[in-house]
Amino acid sequence: MQKTDTQRLDEARDVMMSAIAQSMVAYGVTPSVGRIYAVLYFAESPLTLDDVKDEVAMSKASVSTGIRELIDTGMVVKVWKKGDRKDHYIAEKDFFKNFLSFMVKMLRLERGIMHKAVEQTEPIMREIAQSGADSEIRALAAKDQALINGSKPYLRWIMQLANAMESGDIFEHVPRPERDERPSDHEPN
Amino acid sequence: MQKTDTQRLDEARDVMMSAIAQSMVAYGVTPSVGRIYAVLYFAESPLTLDDVKDEVAMSKASVSTGIRELIDTGMVVKVWKKGDRKDHYIAEKDFFKNFLSFMVKMLRLERGIMHKAVEQTEPIMREIAQSGADSEIRALAAKDQALINGSKPYLRWIMQLANAMESGDIFEHVPRPERDERPSDHEPN
DNA sequence: CAAAATATTCAATACAAATTGAATAGAGGT
């Protein structure tokens, strides 16, 4: 009977939505925001704020801020539907795009924080290492300076990685798998 | 006078420690845990639990659980110092190693969550798409099935990325910058 | 330009996570 198929399909969708939300939580978003994205991911057409609100059973305020967060990270976009005053939202379904832009943001953030601190502190340590009052403090400063300088290659590397991810060059190195969805029943692991 | 140099050095170290902690927060650890790592990072020799406790001004309990978390992720290791009953801890100072093992863990986690859900739901959707009760539900199921299958290349790709990061092959593609720390005063940006 | 519909902000609340002191377990030395 049809009822059962509908139920089974809904259940299967729920499993996938939970998995998507759970994965997103690992990347630092709140479970509610993950669920909002998951709902939009499986939506058949652009949804309004109220549509989403009903699906996830949260307040309009939470959905509003949640969607904003998703828009800020590029995982959701706002679309206009003519003849409707409400805003409509759709999920960016390309996981590659979502992952890469998340990573780029992360890497740039880290490099920004660290680079600023290095710029600020390395000269001080260098100076103390060279002309500090006594040999003891010069040794300490020299050690710290070396430590900081040792981190510079890492900072340059994560920049390169971010650039490769942003430009798509990363795929020349770690290639996208073939689009060979074979009709067979069991996929490769 | 020596006092001033010591202060300046301490201040500079604090700036770096804050930056390190802040970066780690971006990767999902709590600020306290970040500070613990930062303290160990700049320590001149292995520190005991109590040493760290004094430096970060937290309870022994928090330091204990914090260090455990850092040990679990490989960012800190326990070392024995002969003649001392206390455990001693040192920071893993290689940022490449820390970053890569974090990423590998993340990617495997995501792939695990998603793969499990896909395995579980895709067959159901396929079946409904083929032999569902009416054409409407068959169409819905087919759409969902396509969506899920579309995510498979992504899952395979993040596995490849994780593998490349674990094996170090990633450096063949995104090379480590040259170790050319020139003695000049201004480093490249 | 008012009226109606929608979206956003914000202070208050509910919830969750981190931190702690006290109790327990564990290890080392004698």
Added chain:
DNA sequence: ACCTCTATTCAATTTGTATTGAATATTTTG
């Protein structure tokens, strides 16, 4: 085997973050 010192666990509390309803702002329409 006991005593001492250290590390860990756990329930209680603090702290911080997410969520909400009500109020405000914004947009659209007639």
